[in-house]
Amino acid sequence: MAAGPSAVEAKGVLRDILEALAECEFFDTGAEQPIVRFLHPAELQREFSAQLGENGANQEEIHQIVRQIVQYSVRTFSPHFHNQLFAGIDVYGLAGAWLTEALNTSQYTYEVAPVFTLLEREVLAQSLALVGYPPMPEADGIVSPGGSLSNMYGIVLARYHYFPEVKSKGLNGLPTLGLLTSEDGHYSITKGAHWLGIGTDNIFKVRSDELGRMDVNDLKSKIVEARKRGCVPFFVNATAGTTVLGAFDPLEEIAAICREENIWLHVDACLGGTLLLSNNYRNRLAGIEQSNSVSWNPHKMLGAPFQCSFFLVKGKNALHEANCAGAKYLFQQDKFYDVSWDTGDKSVQCGRKTDALKLWLMWKARGTAGLRHSVDVAMEAAEYFFQLVKNRPGFRMVLPKYQGSNICFWYIPPKMRGKLENEEWHKKLHKIAPDIKERMIMKGTLMIGYTPMVHKGYENFFRMVVNCQPPPTHENMNYVIEQIEHFGEDLGGD
Amino acid sequence: MAAGPSAVEAKGVLRDILEALAECEFFDTGAEQPIVRFLHPAELQREFSAQLGENGANQEEIHQIVRQIVQYSVRTFSPHFHNQLFAGIDVYGLAGAWLTEALNTSQYTYEVAPVFTLLEREVLAQSLALVGYPPMPEADGIVSPGGSLSNMYGIVLARYHYFPEVKSKGLNGLPTLGLLTSEDGHYSITKGAHWLGIGTDNIFKVRSDELGRMDVNDLKSKIVEARKRGCVPFFVNATAGTTVLGAFDPLEEIAAICREENIWLHVDACLGGTLLLSNNYRNRLAGIEQSNSVSWNPHKMLGAPFQCSFFLVKGKNALHEANCAGAKYLFQQDKFYDVSWDTGDKSVQCGRKTDALKLWLMWKARGTAGLRHSVDVAMEAAEYFFQLVKNRPGFRMVLPKYQGSNICFWYIPPKMRGKLENEEWHKKLHKIAPDIKERMIMKGTLMIGYTPMVHKGYENFFRMVVNCQPPPTHENMNYVIEQIEHFGEDLGGD
Numbered sequence: 001m002a003a004g005p006s007a008v009e010a011k012g013v014l015r016d017i018l019e020a021l022a023e024c025e026f027f028d029t030g031a032e033q034p035i036v037r038f039l040h041p042a043e044l045q046r047e048f049s050a051q052l053g054e055n056g057a058n059q060e061e062i063h064q065i066v067r068q069i070v071q072y073s074v075r076t077f078s079p080h081f082h083n084q085l086f087a088g089i090d091v092y093g094l095a096g097a098w099l100t101e102a103l104n105t106s107q108y109t110y111e112v113a114p115v116f117t118l119l120e121r122e123v124l125a126q127s128l129a130l131v132g133y134p135p136m137p138e139a140d141g142i143v144s145p146g147g148s149l150s151n152m153y154g155i156v157l158a159r160y161h162y163f164p165e166v167k168s169k170g171l172n173g174l175p176t177l178g179l180l181t182s183e184d185g186h187y188s189i190t191k192g193a194h195w196l197g198i199g200t201d202n203i204f205k206v207r208s209d210e211l212g213r214m215d216v217n218d219l220k221s222k223i224v225e226a227r228k229r230g231c232v233p234f235f236v237n238a239t240a241g242t243t244v245l246g247a248f249d250p251l252e253e254i255a256a257i258c259r260e261e262n263i264w265l266h267v268d269a270c271l272g273g274t275l276l277l278s279n280n281y282r283n284r285l286a287g288i289e290q291s292n293s294v295s296w297n298p299h300k301m302l303g304a305p306f307q308c309s310f311f312l313v314k315g316k317n318a319l320h321e322a323n324c325a326g327a328k329y330l331f332q333q334d335k336f337y338d339v340s341w342d343t344g345d346k347s348v349q350c351g352r353k354t355d356a357l358k359l360w361l362m363w364k365a366r367g368t369a370g371l372r373h374s375v376d377v378a379m380e381a382a383e384y385f386f387q388l389v390k391n392r393p394g395f396r397m398v399l400p401k402y403q404g405s406n407i408c409f410w411y412i413p414p415k416m417r418g419k420l421e422n423e424e425w426h427k428k429l430h431k432i433a434p435d436i437k438e439r440m441i442m443k444g445t446l447m448i449g450y451t452p453m454v455h456k457g458y459e460n461f462f463r464m465v466v467n468c469q470p471p472p473t474h475e476n477m478n479y480v481i482e483q484i485e486h487f488g489e490d491l492g493g494d
Numbered sequence: 495m496a497a498g499p500s501a502v503e504a505k506g507v508l509r510d511i512l513e514a515l516a517e518c519e520f521f522d523t524g525a526e527q528p529i530v531r532f533l534h535p536a537e538l539q540r541e542f543s544a545q546l547g548e549n550g551a552n553q554e555e556i557h558q559i560v561r562q563i564v565q566y567s568v569r570t571f572s573p574h575f576h577n578q579l580f581a582g583i584d585v586y587g588l589a590g591a592w593l594t595e596a597l598n599t600s601q602y603t604y605e606v607a608p609v610f611t612l613l614e615r616e617v618l619a620q621s622l623a624l625v626g627y628p629p630m631p632e633a634d635g636i637v638s639p640g641g642s643l644s645n646m647y648g649i650v651l652a653r654y655h656y657f658p659e660v661k662s663k664g665l666n667g668l669p670t671l672g673l674l675t676s677e678d679g680h681y682s683i684t685k686g687a688h689w690l691g692i693g694t695d696n697i698f699k700v701r702s703d704e705l706g707r708m709d710v711n712d713l714k715s716k717i718v719e720a721r722k723r724g725c726v727p728f729f730v731n732a733t734a735g736t737t738v739l740g741a742f743d744p745l746e747e748i749a750a751i752c753r754e755e756n757i758w759l760h761v762d763a764c765l766g767g768t769l770l771l772s773n774n775y776r777n778r779l780a781g782i783e784q785s786n787s788v789s790w791n792p793h794k795m796l797g798a799p800f801q802c803s804f805f806l807v808k809g810k811n812a813l814h815e816a817n818c819a820g821a822k823y824l825f826q827q828d829k830f831y832d833v834s835w836d837t838g839d840k841s842v843q844c845g846r847k848t849d850a851l852k853l854w855l856m857w858k859a860r861g862t863a864g865l866r867h868s869v870d871v872a873m874e875a876a877e878y879f880f881q882l883v884k885n886r887p888g889f890r891m892v893l894p895k896y897q898g899s900n901i902c903f904w905y906i907p908p909k910m911r912g913k914l915e916n917e918e919w920h921k922k923l924h925k926i927a928p929d930i931k932e933r934m935i936m937k938g939t940l941m942i943g944y945t946p947m948v949h950k951g952y953e954n955f956f957r958m959v960v961n962c963q964p965p966p967t968h969e970n971m972n973y974v975i976e977q978i979e980h981f982g983e984d985l986g987g988d
Contacts, residue, residue, distance in 0.1 A: 003803050004584070004585065004860075004965070005585060007521035007522050008521075010521045010585040011521050012517060013585055013586065013589050014585065014588065014589055015509075015512060015587050015590065016589075017592045017593055018505065018508055018512070019940055020511060020593075021596055022505060027499050027501035027504045027505050028594065029896075037607075038608070039608070040831055040832070041604065041611070041612070041831070043834060044608055044609070044612060047610065048609065048612065048620050050609075050612040050613050050616040051613070051616060052617070052620050052853070052854070052857045052858060052861075052862065053615055053861060053862065054862050054863050055861040055863055056858070056859050056860045056861035056863070056864045057859055057861075060819060062586070062855075062858070062859055065588070065855075065858060066593065067599075068609075069609050069851070070593070070597070072608055072609045073599070073607075073608070073609050073610070074597075074599060074605075074606050074607070074608070074904050076598050076599050076606070077596075077598065079600070079882045080728075083606060084600065085606070086600070086607060086845070088598070089595075089596075090498070090600045091498065091499060091504040091507055091508065092507065092556070094508065094595060094596060094684070095507050095508055095556075095560070095596040096511075096773050097509050098508065098511045098592050098595060098880075099511055099563060099564070099919065101583075101588060101591040101592060101595065101799050102515055102520065102571075102583075102588060103563075103564070103567045103568075103570065104570050104571070104582070104583045104800055105567070105570050105800070106578065106580070106800060106801050107869070108536065110575060111568075111577070111693070111935075112568050112570070112941075113567075113568070114530075114532070114533070114535075114538055114543065114545075114567070114568070114725075114788075115538070115563050115566045115567050116541065116565055116567070117535070118535070118542065118544040121543040121544070122545060122546055123546070126546050145639035145640070145801075145843070145847070146639070146843050146844065146845050146846070147843060147844060147845065148843045148844045148845075149639075149842075149843065152689070153759075155688055156688075166688070166691065166693065167688045167694060168693055168695045169665060169693045169694070169695055170665065170670065170671075170687070170691050170692045170693025170695070170696055171664065171665040171692075171693075172665060172666070172668075172669075172693070174666075175666075177664075186844070187819045187821040188844055188846070190819045191654060191817065191819055193714065193837045194650075194660070194816075194817075195646070195650055195689070195690060196689060196690060196691055196844055197663055197664050197665040197690055197691025197692070198664045198691070199660065199661070199663045199664025199665075199666070200661060200662050201662045201664070203661055240544065240923070243823060244823050251632035268577050274766060276823065288888070293723045297845075299845070305595050305598050305640070306598055306599070306600060306672050306845060306847060307845065309692065309845050323685065324687075325681045325684045325685055327681040328945055328946055328947075328948065329737060329738050329943070329945035329957070330945075332928070332944070332945065332946075332954075334928050334954075335928065336931075336932040336935075337534055338534070339537060339741075341535050346664045346933070348642060348643075348685050348689055349639070349640050349642045349643065350640065350641065350642045350680070350681070350682055350794070351580070351640050351641065351791075351800060351801065352640070353639070353800060354802050360544070360546070361556075361559075362548070362552050363546045364546060364549045364556070364559060365550050365551055366498075367546075367547060367548055367549040367550035367551075367557055367626075368546065368548050369548050369550070370548055372552045387858075405803075412553060432599075434828050434829065436647065436828070436831065437830075438830040441605075441830075447606075450826070451821055451822055451823035451824075452543055452826075453822075453823075453824065454822065460826075460828075463823070471498070474700065494591065
C-alpha cells in the first residue's frame with residue numbers, strides 16, 4: 001500500500017488500460033457494441049460503486065473497476081456518436097495525450113518544459129499561418145483549457161487594448177463597456193461578460209439571418225444602440241461555425257465595420273477553424289485574417305483529445321503585456337538561459353497543461369496533407385448527409401443551404417405529414433426529437449443532439465454533427481436516417 | 495495516411511508510449527539517468543526538429559520522435575526533482591488520466607459522462623468532508639483546470655454573493671471592490687483582479703510575519719485602509735501552504751475577523767489542502783471549515799497528474815446560481831433523465847475535462863489510509879530535511895521553524911562564511927543559488943527552485959519542495975544537501 005506497486009506492477013496497471021480499451025473495440029470501427037449502456041443515475045449507482053473508503057482496492061478489483069468505467073461510459077469513439085461538437089480522437093493525438101500525462105509538467109517555463117515549449121511554439125506558428133496572421137512575434141498565441149477561456153482571453157485583450165488602465169484600476173471609472181455577438185453565438189460570451197465584470201445586460205445580441213449568419217445591418221444598428229445606451233462597444237464576437245446551426249458569420253463585412261468603428265474583432269472559430277485546413281472549405285472563413293484575435297479548438301471537429309484550444313492574437317507582446325504579473329519565484333530574470341522562452345506570464349493560469357503535444361503529434365504523423373484530407377472526408381460526408389436529408393420524405397431542413405459540419409433538421413413522422421401545421425401540431429413536433437432520442441439511447445444505437453431555438457421560434461430539432469474521427473462514411477450517414485425513421489415512425493399520433 | 499493506422503497499428507502506437515516510458519526508467523526509482531539533458535533553446539532546436547510539414551511521418555519516425563520527446567523532457571518523476579509544487583505522479587492516477595483521455599468526453603452532462611458524473615460527485619463529497627464543510631447540497635464544488643481558475647471561482651462567487659446584480663449589470667454602478675491577500679499569497683489573485691475587472695490597485699496586501707503567515711492585526715488595518723480609500727472589502731484570500739515559504743495563515747483568527755466584518759473568506763489551500771488527509775498535520779489548517787470557499791490542487795503535493803484542481807464552496811446552489819447561463823442546446827430541460835445531474839452550468843467553462851477520475855482511481859487503489867500514509871511519509875521526510883539543513887554548517891534557514899513541505903534556505907559557501915555580511919556580501923549571496931542551479935542542471939543531477947523575496951528583503955534562496963510521489967527517502971534528502979555542497983563549495987570567492 002505505502003510503497004505502491006513495483007515497477008513491473010506499475011507497467012501492468014497501465015498496460016491493463018490498453019487492454020480494457022481493446023476489449024471494448026476502441027480500436028475497431030465496427031461498432032458492434034452499444035454506443036452507451038444507459039442507466040439512470042440511481043440505477044448506475046447500484047451497478048457501479050463510486051464510493052471511496054478507508055482501505056484501498058487490490059489489483060484485481062482495479063482491473064474490474066477499469067472495465068466498469070469503460071462499460072458504462074459513452075463510446076464517443078463510435079462512428080454513431082454525433083451528439084457533440086467532438087467525437088472520436090486521432091490515435092496519434094491520444095498517444096500525445098498519454099505522453100503529456102506521463103511526463104507531467106507545466107507549460108509555464110522552458111526550464112521544466114523545454115520540448116513542450118518548442119512544440120507549442122510550432123503548433124501556434126502553424127495556426128497563425130493557417131489563419132493568415134503575421135508570424136511571431138508580430139502575432140502570438142497560447143493554448144488554453146477550452147474555447148470559453150479562449151474567448152475570455154479575447155475579451156480581456158480587447159479591453160486592455162482600449163483601456164490599459166483596467167488592469168490596475170479595474171472597471172470603476174471606465175465607461176460602461178458593450179460586447180456584440182450574434183444571437184447564435186456561443187454562451188461563453190455570456191459567462192465571460194459576468195466573470196469579467198462587464199455584465200450580461202451589456203451584451204448586444206445581433207440578429208442572425210435565415211442561414212444563421214450575423215446580419216451586418218443589424219450589427220450596425222446594435223452598435224448605434226449600444227452607444228445610445230451609454231455603452232462603449234469595444235468587442236465584436238463573430239462566429240465561424242456556430243454551435244447549433246454551424247453557420248459562418250460574414251467576416252469580411254464585419255471586419256470592415258469593426259475597422260470603421262474602431263472595435264476589436266474576435267472570431268470564435270472554435271468549431272469552424274478546422275476548415276482552414278481545407279482548400280475546398282477555407283473560404284467559409286474568408287476575412288478571418290482581418291480580425292484581431294481568434295479562438296480555435298482542434299479538440300472539436302479535428303479529433304485532438306479534449307482539451308486542446310488555441311487563442312491567437314495579433315500584436316507584438318499583446319498577450320504578455322495584458323496578462324503578466326511578473327512572479328519572481330517562477331519567472332526569475334537571472335536564470336542562465338534566455339528567459340524570453342518562458343511563456344507562462346502570457347497566461348491567466350499559473351500551471352498550464354502541455355496540451356500542444358496532442359495536436360503536434362497528430363500533425364506530425366498525418367502531415368498537413370493528412371489533416372486536410374480528413375477534413376475533406378468529413379465535409380464530403382456532411383454534404384452527402386445534407387442532400388440525403390433534404391430529399392427524404394418526412395425530413396425538413398432548418399437551413400435551406402449546406403453550411404458545414406452541423407446539419408439541423410426536423411423529422412416529421414408519417415402520422416404528422418400533410419396535416420395543418422397549427423399550434424398543436426408544432427407542440428407535438430417539439431416532442432418528437434426528445435422521444436426518438438430517448439429510444440435510441442435506451443437501445444444504445446445512436447447518439448445525436450436536439451435543441452429548440454427560441455429566438456427563431458423553432459421547436460426541438462436534431463443537430464447532426466459530422467467530425468473527422470472516426471472518418472465518417474456514407475454508410476454511417478445513411479444509418480442516422482434509418483435509425484431516426486426506425487424509432488420515430490410510430491410517433492406523433494393522437 | 496487518410497484511413498489512419500489499422501486497429502493493430504493503433505494499439506501498437508499506444509503500446510510504444512508505454513515502452514518509451516519504461517526505457518527511460520519511468521517505473522523505477524533508481525534515477526540512474528540524468529534528470530534533464532539540458533540544451534539551450536537554439537541547441538534543442540538543432541537536436542530536435544519540432545517542424546510540422548505537408549507530409550506525415552512514418553511509424554518508425556514516430557517511434558524515434560516519441561523517444562526524443564522523452565529524452566529531452568524534464569524527468570519530473572525523478573526522486574531528485576524538487577523544483578515545483580508538483581513532481582512525480584501516482585501510477586493509478588496516471589492510469590485514470592489515460593482512461594480519461596481515451597474516453598474523451600466532457601463533464602458537462604450526465605448524458606455524455608454518466609460514470610464521470612458519479613466519480614466527480616464522490617471525490618467532491620470526500621473533499622467537502624475533508625475540509626469539514628457540510629455535505630452536498632449544502633455545499634458544492636467543481637473540478638477546474640487549475641488553482642488560478644479555482645481562486646477566480648472564489649472571487650466570482652463572493653462578488654455574486656454580495657452583489658448579485660453584478661452578473662447582469664457588471665461592475666459599473668457598484669462601489670469599488672477590494673480584495674485582501676497576504677504579501678506571500680499567490681499571484682493568481684493579481685491575475686484574477688485584472689481579469690474580473692476589479693483592478694490590481696484594489697488588492698490590499700497584508701503583511702506576513704516572520705513565519706510567512708498573514709499578520710491578523712495588519713489584516714484589520716488593511717480592511718480599515720480599504721474602506722478609507724472608498725473600497726468595499728468583500729474578499730479575503732487566506733493561504734494554507736504559501737507558494738514559496740509553505741506557510742499556513744492563521745485561519746481561525748482570520749475567519750473571526752471575516753465574520754465580524756462580513757467579508758467572504760476564501761482559503762487557497764492549493765498546496766496545503768493535501769495535509770487535511772493527515773491526522774498528524776491537518777491541524778495546520780484548523781479553522782478552514784469556517785471559510786466560505788476553498789481551492790485544493792491534488793495535482794500538487796499529492797501526486798495526481800496535472801491538471802486536477804478542486805473548488806469547494808458553502809451554500810446550496812451557490813455555484814449554479816452564480817454561473818448558470820441556461821444554454822438550451824446543451825442543458826435541455828426536457829431530457830428523459832433527471833437533469834439535476836448535469837453539472838455543466840455550474841462552470842465558467844463549456845466543455846470541461848473529466849479530471850476527477852485521476853484522483854478517484856488513486857484514491858480507490860490506495861484508500862484514504864494509503865493517501866494519508868503517503869502524506870505522512872512526505873511530511874516526515876520534509877521535517878528530516880528541515881532538521882538536516884538547520885544543523886548543517888553553511889546553511890541558513892529562511893524560516894526558523896518547520897512549517898510544511900516547502901523548506902527555504904540559503905547556502906553560504908565556505909569562502910563567504912564568517913565574513914562581514916555587508917551589501918557586497920549579500921550581493922554575492924544573491925548569485926549563489928542561481929550559479930549552483932545552473933551547474934546542477936547542466937549535469938542533470940538535481941532540480942530545485944530558487945527565488946528572491948523582495949518584500950522581505952531576501953536575496954535568492956533555495957526552495958526545496960517535498961512531494962508524495964515518488965515517496966521521498968532520507969537518502970534522497972541527504973542527496974540534496976550533498977549536491978548543493980558539491981556544486982557550491984568553490985563559489986563566493988573574489
